[in-house]
Amino acid sequence: MKTAIIGYGVVGSGVYEILKANAGGIARRAGKSIEIKYILDIRDFPDHPESGLFVKDYSVILNDPEVEAVVETMGGVRFAYDYTREALLRGKSVVTSNKELVAEHGHEFFALAREHNCRYLYEASVGGGIPLIRPLARCLAANEIESVAGIINGTTNFILTKMYRENQSFETALKTAQELGYAEKDPSADVEGRDVCRKIAILASLCLGKRVRCEDIPTEGIGSVSVEDVSYAEALGCSVKLIGRAVFKNGRAGVSVEPMLVPKACPLAGVEDVFNAVAVKGNMVGDCMFMGRGAGKLPTASAVVADLIDVAVRGGYSDEFSWEDCGSAVFDPAETESQFFVRVAPAGEKAAAERFPDAELIRGVSDLGFVTDTMSETALKARLAGMDGVVSHMRIYR
């Protein structure tokens, strides 16, 4: 099978490396060899061992009937959207690591793939190399999925781990992450939760079969998490984790991105550094967890290549990883019940004791906090309305 890589950055070059390094095993499992016929990039790579593969004109790839599959590792939406569309229109399958594109336009591409009997696959878009999309769609197919929740951003998990293990402030931990290459110069997409938002939108859409829009997902990052939050967490036997979660009920999803307190007894609490993990609850299988490296050149590229092998094994359209855009598919995640941890300034102690008479107060360095009963966030906000000295509240994962 001939393929073309479009976008020769970190992931694209990883795909090249894997197809070379593991060629024998890949051909055995794919039933045929997978050959790179073109690489498209605006830059020149004169020292590349196969510099003859590079092209700058996409139409060369589109018009070559030998190319059955296109690897889209460009990232971004602007060019990748047109490039993906044009490939699918010609019946060429597209495999991608581009989470933004999948979250925003996946539904259009599935429809095009169906029409032109090819495939649009995106295993690499969530959780890097961790098998997630196939296990959710195929292995747990006997289940109604009740919830999907995960640590799906390595940068923020690294920062939170540093804050917890080494007592670093958010700013210092972010700087460390940048120095190690785990965070970008502009870290806002990670830190503000937009990256997690796209990924949980993909997982929720897949489980539901209906598009969940990023704009329908209340998204909170970790910028407001302080060292004091982390030490409260410790006192409660919890870790602070940035959790993307979708809870399913009556054909709708309550989806959110927010820092949560994860009790240590829960396997997600022990997922540290740049590791990612996703916990799935099925109505028959109960709890499952998938864990591994959620980013990085070769892990991500290995998921892209798994999709390529899938195309080689069966290139024609298949419905199993798709969703449609049916308008709103969500309910307000503030309706999902949990316990919450509430922080109040010393001045609010009396009011807290009055409004939450059963709660035990925990004293921190600068203020105090308590754990509520199980209730919705809507109910919590009503209870807190007008109360003096409320500093913050955080959901407790379960």
Next chain:
Amino acid sequence: MKTAIIGYGVVGSGVYEILKANAGGIARRAGKSIEIKYILDIRDFPDHPESGLFVKDYSVILNDPEVEAVVETMGGVRFAYDYTREALLRGKSVVTSNKELVAEHGHEFFALAREHNCRYLYEASVGGGIPLIRPLARCLAANEIESVAGIINGTTNFILTKMYRENQSFETALKTAQELGYAEKDPSADVEGRDVCRKIAILASLCLGKRVRCEDIPTEGIGSVSVEDVSYAEALGCSVKLIGRAVFKNGRAGVSVEPMLVPKACPLAGVEDVFNAVAVKGNMVGDCMFMGRGAGKLPTASAVVADLIDVAVRGGYSDEFSWEDCGSAVFDPAETESQFFVRVAPAGEKAAAERFPDAELIRGVSDLGFVTDTMSETALKARLAGMDGVVSHMRIYR
């Protein structure tokens, strides 16, 4: 798609329940409804809501051309072997939870399935409801798998957890497990490691594409693990876990079943009670882990039903989960290098200090122990040969 369940025990009745309870979602994902046309069991179930489905004569099922797939949840080899064979000979796909049969005769059934263009699937045979077979074969297809290691027996993991958390002796913990229904009256297959042996044989065979025979796997159970071993483990920052492991090198596998000391930093160490987990190392993806309920009626049945859905989606033969019997495919796992923990009686202290001059001695209640450098078990045994007072040695997982 019409199917027949043969063997209406715990898993078989779970399959029935799931096909009823999740019928809508299953039909959507399978592209057609999956209907149970027959249930074969030697027992009578007069109070069953669909008692008309029960038959006692297998030929009714075999001779009904409408039955496309047979669910073999009989267990054991004697009858299940013939029943599976006869179904495949007629081009009926078989899905199973029968690990003994898959480990012993899988290679014959794959060949038959190929010949008669049907399938033999066995996701439920290892790790209950945890997706394992598909992720290994499909999602990690871009990788050369370097090792697979796991906690794949809930009974022994429950016993070891009790010994560790509550300081129970092996005998007491086993009794607790039996009272809770986690261990059978005759617990030997679990406790002596034979159950793990079959499961790791299946995973190793799948990764290798060549049959790994159970008789080629050195198998040690947990009967000799004492409370003192568990407290040494604690002192070393480890947990004692019964690990089935396959390490792959040059087209062969070094496979073993043995209690190991698992460092707490390793995610496998935190897998407690009846939970199962499998860690996979791929040459591109690095470390991944899959965790969940490794046994139980509905989790196991949910994996069987996932296989049924796969048959409904594409019934014809596919090579991806198969292996062949090519004679010996193993190397001696004693050649695999690790650190080891060695226990010696007080009388052996001097000899230990002489033979392992760099090792730091740790004093236990009745004897002492030390951690070796990294070496093969063969080399360790040579170093220990003739040494006074050696009590035991245990491999340290990494």
